[in-house]
Amino acid sequence: MQALNLAFFQAYLTNQSQSLPYLSGSYLQYINQQPFTFSILQSLTEEDLQKAIENFSKRLSNIN
Structure with missing residues (x-):
């Protein structure tokens, strides 16, 4: 909760738009x-590794 408060105050009171995300x-x-x-x-097959990387990339893109 403290992190959200900090982001809110930085974004709206000090106009630091980098906190908006x-x-x-x-x-x-x-x-x-x-x-x-x-x-x-x-061990991990190349196919399994590729799937894991794709899943991780999808999760990261959902954050932004």
Whole structure:
């Protein structure tokens, strides 16, 4: 909540427009997600790696 307050005040009281993306609905959805999970892999096919990269890229594009 403090981060949202800071972004709001920076955007609207000090006219720092670079803070506006932090007030978007997509950013709020992103920070509301489950915590980061970590997995160790022994091996991964090139196809599986490509799919993982594509999925990650899609998630990043939804943030903006």
